[in-house]
Each structure stands twice: as C-alpha cells, then as structure tokens.
Amino acid sequence: MSEPYKTKPGVKIPSRENSLPKRFYKAVDVVALDDGFAVHLDGRPVKSPAKRTLALPTRALAELVASEWDVQGERIDAPAMPATRLCFVALDLIPDARAATVAEVTKYASTDLVCFRAPEPPDLIAAQSASWDPVIAWAERALEAHFVPATGLMPIDQDPVALQRVMQRAGELDDWRLTTLAHVTAVCGSALLALQLLAGEIDGEKAFVLSTVDEHYQISQWGEDHEAADRLARLRTELVVMGQVLRALDAAPAA
Incomplete structure (x- = not known):
C-alpha cells in the first residue's frame, strides 16, 4: 500500500x-x-x-x-462564463469556419440523440418515446425533415433530404446563432433539440431535460454520485444560458 x-x-x-x-x-x-x-x-x-x-x-x-x-x-472563472465564451467564439472563429460548422451540425443530425432508442427495459423505452417522439414530429412539421428512430447501437442512414433541410437551416443563420446552434448541438448530442431551442419551441431547461433522459433514468435506478451530479449541473447551466443568449439575440437591438 x-x-x-x-x-x-x-x-x-x-x-x-x-x-x-x-x-x-x-x-x-x-x-x-x-x-x-x-x-x-x-x-x-x-x-x-x-x-x-x-x-x-x-x-x-x-x-x-x-x-x-x-x-x-x-x-475570474472563465469556464463559469458561458455567454462570454460563446461570444468570443462567434467573433474570433466562426466567420472563417462557417462551412465546417454547418457540416458538423449536419453530421450530428445524421446520428441524432433523439433517434437512438434503447431495446430495453420497457420503462426506459417509454420515457424515450414520450420525450423524443414529439421532437421528431416537430422536425417533420417545422423543417419538412423526416427522421426515423432506430433501436440499438448501430446508426441507420437518415433521409438525405432531412439532412439537407438541417444543413440549409444552419447555413441561413448569422454567426451568433450558428455558434449557439453548434454549441447546443454538441452539448446535447442532438441537432434537432438545438434547432428547437433556436426556434423558441423549447427553452434551455427543457433542452437539458430532453437531452438527459437516459442519465435521469440511470439515476432513478441506481442513484446519483457526486461526479455525475456535477456534470449534469454544468450541462444544465450551459443550456439555460444558451437559451438566454438566443432570446437576447431576438430582442430589439436598442432594447
């Protein structure tokens, strides 16, 4: 020892x-x-x-x-300043990396979190369906993008037209909103949840809840350790602030 x-x-x-x-x-x-x-x-x-x-x-x-x-x-704790960090990225990095950023968001959509479903147990299957089926339905309605959920670990080939719709929507955004979309996509593992947040369909708190269905199921079964609790708290703060950034961008310039 x-x-x-x-x-x-x-x-x-x-x-x-x-x-x-x-x-x-x-x-x-x-x-x-x-x-x-x-x-x-x-x-x-x-x-x-x-x-x-x-x-x-x-x-x-x-x-x-x-x-x-x-x-x-x-x-000064920079990691605890998500809005500031995001704005630095929007100013310094995104103008020269727009195409790569749009491509990355589209890549996430091809393996989107909300399309990956557990084969068991039944209560997790039900929780995923209740949380994520409305997201897929929203994409169909708002983006004219048809996404298909899959069971298991192996991804399926999503409709190229659906991915084109995501790429088109991301490419239309200004640098501020594209930066936020890309960041939320990476945090959630879901371009569709990020697009919902961008559209005002959900807020940051809801994005957090929908992106952590699996984690909260595991907590309900096995309890929560300090490391997992800290990670979830950071994710929640990040997403809540990203929602605030988007609403602030939507405000009148002189408001």
Missing part, C-alpha cells in the same frame, strides 16, 4: 481557485456603439482572445455578458 503524498513543510499545492486570474476591475458597464453594444470594465472595452472588441448586436446580449463579468469574485 502506497504512502499518501506529502509536501515539504511550508509548501502548498495551488488550488484551482488560486490559479485563476485575479479580478482587475471594479465597474462593469454596457456602452452603445455605432454598430452594437460593448461591455466595458472600468471604462475599457472587453477584448476577445484575438483582440477584437466584444461588440454585441443587442443590448440584451451585452447585459447578459456584462452580468457574467459583474458577478466574478476575487478571481
């Missing part, structure tokens, strides 16, 4: 919190620009990692991002 690791007297192992950058500002403000709204820290605009000014298309989105900066404590 190995001995527990001990540091030398007076030597401390840095905690995660201590490794975070210190908060360097006091005041957070939203400032109107000619082409949008900026978030200022002590009068200076927030810059993206590529050194672009964080110019946002609506005041509502700028206020959402500003709120993330405002609630930071002595340290």
Whole structure:
C-alpha cells in the first residue's frame, strides 16, 4: 500500500481557485456603439482572445455578458462564463469556419440523440418515446425533415433530404446563432433539440431535460454520485444560458 503524498513543510499545492486570474476591475458597464453594444470594465472595452472588441448586436446580449463579468469574485472563472465564451467564439472563429460548422451540425443530425432508442427495459423505452417522439414530429412539421428512430447501437442512414433541410437551416443563420446552434448541438448530442431551442419551441431547461433522459433514468435506478451530479449541473447551466443568449439575440437591438 502506497504512502499518501506529502509536501515539504511550508509548501502548498495551488488550488484551482488560486490559479485563476485575479479580478482587475471594479465597474462593469454596457456602452452603445455605432454598430452594437460593448461591455466595458472600468471604462475599457472587453477584448476577445484575438483582440477584437466584444461588440454585441443587442443590448440584451451585452447585459447578459456584462452580468457574467459583474458577478466574478476575487478571481475570474472563465469556464463559469458561458455567454462570454460563446461570444468570443462567434467573433474570433466562426466567420472563417462557417462551412465546417454547418457540416458538423449536419453530421450530428445524421446520428441524432433523439433517434437512438434503447431495446430495453420497457420503462426506459417509454420515457424515450414520450420525450423524443414529439421532437421528431416537430422536425417533420417545422423543417419538412423526416427522421426515423432506430433501436440499438448501430446508426441507420437518415433521409438525405432531412439532412439537407438541417444543413440549409444552419447555413441561413448569422454567426451568433450558428455558434449557439453548434454549441447546443454538441452539448446535447442532438441537432434537432438545438434547432428547437433556436426556434423558441423549447427553452434551455427543457433542452437539458430532453437531452438527459437516459442519465435521469440511470439515476432513478441506481442513484446519483457526486461526479455525475456535477456534470449534469454544468450541462444544465450551459443550456439555460444558451437559451438566454438566443432570446437576447431576438430582442430589439436598442432594447
């Protein structure tokens, strides 16, 4: 049996919190620009990692991002700022990666979470059907895209026309909404749930519930450990904020 690791007297192992950058500002403000709204820290605009000014298309989105900066404590915890991170990606990465992003969303649709059904037990089959059949029906109605659920681990070839509809819808989006669509798709494992969120058919909380049917079934059978609880909490926060981002984008620019 190995001995527990001990540091030398007076030597401390840095905690995660201590490794975070210190908060360097006091005041957070939203400032109107000619082409949008900026978030200022002590009068200076927030810059993206590529050194672009964080110019946002609506005041509502700028206020959402500003709120993330405002609630930071002595340290800045970037992973806990999902709206800010998303906006950085929309500014710095998506303009040069639109085609690849649309293709990735379409690839997810070809193996969409809501189309993969368990062969057993009956109560999980029923839970998946009750949660996901309405999503497939919505895609048929709203996108004219026919998706077919499959039982087991092996994917089926979805209708190419359905995948073309998803690709077309994603390609029509501006950089902000395409970034959000791609992120939600990856978090949920479902392009269809992401498209529902984008359309306002569901909110972030509902997207979380629908994307974690299997996880919650397992919890109901075996209980929940701390690691799984932390993961689900992070997913829920991420999706709720993504819903808020989309609603903020839909707000009037000067609202």
